[in-house]
Amino acid sequence: MPGRSTIQQVARSLGVSPSTVSRAFNAPHLLKEETVSAVVATAERMGYVPNLHARALVTGKTGLIGLIVPDITNPFFPPLVRAAQRAAETRGLSVMIAETNSLPERERAHIASLAPHCGGLIIASSRLTPEELRHVADSTRVVLVNNDTEGVARVLISSASALTEGIHALVARGARRFCYVGGPHRSWSEFERRSTLEQLAAELDLDATYHRDESGTYHEARMMTATVDCETDAVIAFDDVIACGVLDGLSDRGLRVPEDMALLGCDDALPVQTRPRLSTIRLRAAEGVTEAVRMVTEATGSTVDEERVLLPGVLEFRETT
Amino acid sequence: MPGRSTIQQVARSLGVSPSTVSRAFNAPHLLKEETVSAVVATAERMGYVPNLHARALVTGKTGLIGLIVPDITNPFFPPLVRAAQRAAETRGLSVMIAETNSLPERERAHIASLAPHCGGLIIASSRLTPEELRHVADSTRVVLVNNDTEGVARVLISSASALTEGIHALVARGARRFCYVGGPHRSWSEFERRSTLEQLAAELDLDATYHRDESGTYHEARMMTATVDCETDAVIAFDDVIACGVLDGLSDRGLRVPEDMALLGCDDALPVQTRPRLSTIRLRAAEGVTEAVRMVTEATGSTVDEERVLLPGVLEFRETT
DNA sequence: TCTTGTCATGCAAACGTTTGCATGCGACGG
DNA sequence: CCGTCGCATGCAAACGTTTGCATGACAAGA
Numbered sequence: 274m275p276g277r278s279t280i281q282q283v284a285r286s287l288g289v290s291p292s293t294v295s296r297a298f299n300a301p302h303l304l305k306e307e308t309v310s311a312v313v314a315t316a317e318r319m320g321y322v323p324n325l326h327a328r329a330l331v332t333g334k335t336g337l338i339g340l341i342v343p344d345i346t347n348p349f350f351p352p353l354v355r356a357a358q359r360a361a362e363t364r365g366l367s368v369m370i371a372e373t374n375s376l377p378e379r380e381r382a383h384i385a386s387l388a389p390h391c392g393g394l395i396i397a398s399s400r401l402t403p404e405e406l407r408h409v410a411d412s413t414r415v416v417l418v419n420n421d422t423e424g425v426a427r428v429l430i431s432s433a434s435a436l437t438e439g440i441h442a443l444v445a446r447g448a449r450r451f452c453y454v455g456g457p458h459r460s461w462s463e464f465e466r467r468s469t470l471e472q473l474a475a476e477l478d479l480d481a482t483y484h485r486d487e488s489g490t491y492h493e494a495r496m497m498t499a500t501v502d503c504e505t506d507a508v509i510a511f512d513d514v515i516a517c518g519v520l521d522g523l524s525d526r527g528l529r530v531p532e533d534m535a536l537l538g539c540d541d542a543l544p545v546q547t548r549p550r551l552s553t554i555r556l557r558a559a560e561g562v563t564e565a566v567r568m569v570t571e572a573t574g575s576t577v578d579e580e581r582v583l584l585p586g587v588l589e590f591r592e593t594t
Numbered sequence: 595m596p597g598r599s600t601i602q603q604v605a606r607s608l609g610v611s612p613s614t615v616s617r618a619f620n621a622p623h624l625l626k627e628e629t630v631s632a633v634v635a636t637a638e639r640m641g642y643v644p645n646l647h648a649r650a651l652v653t654g655k656t657g658l659i660g661l662i663v664p665d666i667t668n669p670f671f672p673p674l675v676r677a678a679q680r681a682a683e684t685r686g687l688s689v690m691i692a693e694t695n696s697l698p699e700r701e702r703a704h705i706a707s708l709a710p711h712c713g714g715l716i717i718a719s720s721r722l723t724p725e726e727l728r729h730v731a732d733s734t735r736v737v738l739v740n741n742d743t744e745g746v747a748r749v750l751i752s753s754a755s756a757l758t759e760g761i762h763a764l765v766a767r768g769a770r771r772f773c774y775v776g777g778p779h780r781s782w783s784e785f786e787r788r789s790t791l792e793q794l795a796a797e798l799d800l801d802a803t804y805h806r807d808e809s810g811t812y813h814e815a816r817m818m819t820a821t822v823d824c825e826t827d828a829v830i831a832f833d834d835v836i837a838c839g840v841l842d843g844l845s846d847r848g849l850r851v852p853e854d855m856a857l858l859g860c861d862d863a864l865p866v867q868t869r870p871r872l873s874t875i876r877l878r879a880a881e882g883v884t885e886a887v888r889m890v891t892e893a894t895g896s897t898v899d900e901e902r903v904l905l906p907g908v909l910e911f912r913e914t915t
Numbered sequence: 916t917c918t919t920g921t922c923a924t925g926c927a928a929a930c931g932t933t934t935g936c937a938t939g940c941g942a943c944g945g
Numbered sequence: 946c947c948g949t950c951g952c953a954t955g956c957a958a959a960c961g962t963t964t965g966c967a968t969g970a971c972a973a974g975a
Contacts, residue, residue, distance in 0.1 A: 277710065277733075279961060290925045295963060305923065322710045326650040327961035330930045335647065337690075345676050348865055351667045358693055367708070369658075370691045372679055387688070389598065389643045412598075491866045517866040524869070544669055545812045545838040545864065548845070600931060611955045616933060626953065648931035651960045 278319045287315055298323070338569060339387035339394045340368050343375040343457070347489060348542040349512060349558060350397070353418075356559035357395060360566035366392070375457055377401055388413040393569035393577070395562065396420070400459045414577045416565045420461045426568050426577045428584065430561040432462070432539055435554040435588040436469045436509070439537050443594060448506035448535060450480040454497065454519055456489050456511030463511055466539065470509055486511065491518040498522025507535035507594070513543045516551055520593065536593040539586075549592035557584040599640045608636055619644070659890060660708035660715045661689050664696040664778070668810060669863040670833060670879060671718070674739075677880035678716060681887035687713070696778055698722055709734040714890035714898070716883065717741070721780045735898045737886045741782045747889050747898045749905065751882040753783070753860050756875040756909040757790045757830070760858050764915060769827035769856060771801040775818065775840055777810050777832030784832055787860065791830055807832065812839040819843025828856035828915070834864045837872055841914065857914040860907075870913035878905040 284291045289312070296303050297312035304312075315321075329335040340357050342350045354370060361368045369391060371383040377400045388394055393414035399406060403422035409415060410425040417427035440451070453470050456463045467483065474481040482502065486494045494510070495518035501508065503526070510516035516538030523530055530536050530549060541555040561584050568577055605612045610633070617624050618633035625633075636642075650656040661678050663671045675691060682689045690712060692704040698721045709715055714735035720727060724743040730736060731746040738748035761772070774791050777784045788804065795802040803823065807815045815831070816839035822829065824847070831837035837859030844851055851857050851870060862876040882905050889898055 280963095281961075291962080292926080292964080293924060296924085299963075303923075308923080322706075324651070324961050325711045326647040326656065327930090328963075329647040330645070330651055330932085330961080331963045333930080346669075346672045346865065348667075348669070351672055354691065355666050355693055358691065367690050367692070367711075369688050370675065370679065371683075371688070372676055385643075390646045390688075495867075514865045521867060521869065543866065544667065544835045545866070545868075546816075546842060547866075548842065601933095602931075612932080613934075613956080614954060617954085620933075624953075629953080645931050648960090649933075651931080651962085652933045654960080 278321045280321065280323070283312070283316050283319055283321050286319065287311060335390055335392050336366050337391045338366050338368050338566065339371065339383075339391040341371050341373060341380060341383050341387070341394065341396045341399075343373050343380075343398045343400070343460075344489065345370075345372050347512075348514065348544060349540045349556075352542060353397060353558045353562045356562045357566055360563045361570075364566070364570055366570065373400070375400060381405075384409055393572065395565045395569055397562070398460055398462065400457075410576065412575070414569050414572045414575065416568045416577055418562060418565050421581075424579060426572075426580045428561045428565050428568070428582045429461070429465075430556050430558050430586070431465065431583050432554045432556060432586045433465050433469045435586045436466060436537075436539075437473060439552075439554070439588045439590070439594070440470065440473050440507075440509070442588075442590065443507045443535055443537070444477060444479065446535075446594075448479075450502070450504055450506045451482075452501050452505045452508045453481060453483045454494060454501075454508060454510045454515055455483060455485040456515060457487060458485070466509070466511060486515050486518070489515065491515070491521075494518025495522040495525070499526070503528060503533075505534055507537065510536065510538045512540045513538040513551060513553055516553070516593075517543070517547055520547060520551070530593050538593075541589060547593075552591045552594040553589050554586040555589050556586040560584055599642050601642065601644070604633070604637050604640055604642050607640065608632060615642075656711055656713050657687050658712045659687050659689050659887065660692065660704075660712040662692050662694060662701060662704050662708070662715065662717045662720075664694050664701075664719050664721070664781075665810065666691075666693050668833075669835065669865060670861045670877075673863060674718060674879045674883045677883045678887055681884045682891075685887070685891055687891065694721070696721060702726075705730055714893065716886045716890060718883070719781055719783065721778075731897065733896070735890055735893045735896065737890045737898055739883060739886050742902075745900060747893075747901045749882045749886050749889070749903045750782070750786075751877050751879050751907070752786065752904050753875045753877060753907045754786050754790045756907040757787060757858075757860075758794060759909045760873075760875070760911070760915070761791065761794050761830070763909075763911065764828045764856055764858070765798055765800065767856075767915075769800075771823070771825055771827045772803075773822050773826045773829045774802060774804045775815060775822075775829060775831045775836055776804060776806040777836060778808060779806070787830070787832060807836050807839070810836065812836070812842075815839025816843040816846070820847070824849060824854075826855055828858065831857065831859045833861045834859040834872060834874055837874070837914075838864070838868055841868060841872070851914050859914075862910060868914075873912045873915040874910050875907040876910050877907040881905055 280291050280294045284294045294312050297309045301309045358368050373380040397418040399420040406422045407424045491514050494515040498519050538551050538553040541553045601612045601615045605615045618630045622630045679689050694701040718739040720741040727743045728745045812835050815836040819840050859872050859874040862874045
């Protein structure tokens with residue numbers, strides 16, 4: 274009968290004290306080698322597996338890290354949770370996942386329920402205010418992903434430089450009138466992409482109009498495409514699923530991509546390919562969240578030192594530009 | 595200063611015993627109403643939040659449920675983890691997630707590491723042998739999703755009846771030569787879909803050939819499509835991302851869908867739409883995993899009673915058939 | 916031989932809860 | 946006025962670990 278058996282049973286069965294068994298795993302250098310091997314052998318035989326709760330209780334280290342994401346069905350996030358899980362795994366940690374549906378309400382609730390029990394929290398694309406975030410970061414280990422609030426550790430999976438490059442390339446090919454189809458409000462990525470275009474539009478004296486697909490879904494984007502000016506030279510979409518909606522929306526209107534209008538997406542996380550193949554910005558999401566896990570686990574105090582890592586994406590011109 | 599404060603501090607600050615504070619939350623009917631409200635008030639004020647580990651230690655209930663999935667980047671799974679998380683949330687539980695990459699090795703490891711600390715385990719699309727699964731189900735609460743091993747509780751998100759219906763409809767329209775493009779080995783869903791076609795092919799005297807996209811990716815499917823016989827009347831794809839690969843693969847070869855060849859996918863979980871719109875089978879994945887959560891939490895003993903729930907999908911003919 | 920030191924192990928407290936049992940108190944029936 | 950009962954609360958043990966400190970054995974140095 275394998276499974277649950279305590280450190281005490283192992284100890285008794287060996288005629289040693291529980292401390293010895295504990296040390297055999299946590300501080301083997303304190304014990305005679307033969308003792309260690311004897312302990313691990315019987316522990317193995319008896320199917321002993323340490324009770325994490327008991328350990329957490331005494332050490333204060335829970336072995337858990339919480340990951341909060343707005344919308345797991347958005348293809349940007351699954352690779353991110355995968356990477357988080359892998360990174361945690363290599364450190365012997367497990368990850369608890371929570372989804373907020375982009376609702377600050379739910380985000381708050383999940384933070385409150387996860388924070389006390391996790392060694393650290395990774396919050397992706399937070400919709401909370403800087404004050405609020407700083408406040409939670411005051412009492413628990415937090416690293417933000419794609420949220421640039423000063424004073425708290427954060428990793429930014431950035432598209433700005435690649436987008437700048439892309440817009441310049443588009444302009445070089447004669448584009449003057451741009452249209453940005455944005456994603457969710459209060460998202461840092463949305464802000465970054467939109468303001469990159471705004472800034473360049475000002476600098477280069479471009480025409481730019483702005484739309485928004487609040488839900489971030491293909492269908493809303495496709496519907497909304499009906500309202501984009503047909504004189505537009507290039508559409509910049511917040512992400513690839515919105516870009517796909519736009520692509521099909523344009524096609525609905527008989528507009529050809531890229532001949533009539535160029536289209537640039539973002540993320541490069543779609544499980545399928547479009548035709549024509551979507552130009553996009555490849556983001557270093559997995560890398561970013563791996564870094565986040567590192568930061569949150571390497572924190573020494575009850576809080577993680579401010580650090581701001583920025584991972585620029587890379588422009589991937591394919592067939593829609 | 596909010597955050598960590600123990601039951602004892604709350605008790606002391608009120609001049610009552612820790613038991614009273616505990617009962618105020620867990621068994622309020624044992625206390626005077628005014629005591630209860632006094633306790634919750636100061637607990638709130640002091641930012642008290644129960645330590646789950648301490649609780650788990652004494653009660654043996656951990657408040658965690660583990661969810662094991664093969665590949666979270668496959669669009670079938672995110673809605674499933676979302677549903678699991680929601681269902682858990684309504685019961686005051688959290689879910690720990692682990693990804694196996696379809697490797698039995700990793701699946702075993704995750705089961706071993708999760709099982710001892712979770713109240714229950716939901717294993718989706720397990721690649722383990724029936725014996726192995728029964729063995730783990732012997733000592734821990736397990737419910738399988740999309741794996742039909744007898745003797746352990748399971749919910750099957752089934753496509754058989756819808757697929758049968760779809761094949762009949764295709765045959766009625768004159769299709770005789772079918773090609774099945776399968777997904778991962780050892781997957782129950784794969785087995786179900788393939789054998790549905792096999793059986794119908796025998797019954798109705800159809801021609802059927804079988805291919806496999808082991809990785810389940812768009813690209814492999816698209817490549818492999820080069821090998822499907824151009825006389826084929828209809829392609830049945832294991833899932834929608836494979837179907838998309840096939841769709842584009844056929845187009846690469848100058849074959850039109852549905853004129854030259856019909857195409858039927860499965861899952862209806864793609865974040866985007868194809869053109870022509872993919873015919874598929876809408877699976878009740880969210881519903882299924884919600885049920886799984888119910889089963890795993892309502893189990894009374896240290897094991898969950900065998901129960902086999904089967905949720906038939908619904909056929910969704912769109913433009914590729 | 917005695918001291919000193921090192922090395923391996925045991926003892927017991929502590930972590931923050933829950934919960935069976937005991938206790939004290941007031942009310943009520945006789 | 947006493948006995949009994951029920952109700953609200955307190956006491957203390959228990960859950961399975963980790964860890965600072967104590968202890969014992971044994972070796973080496975004096």
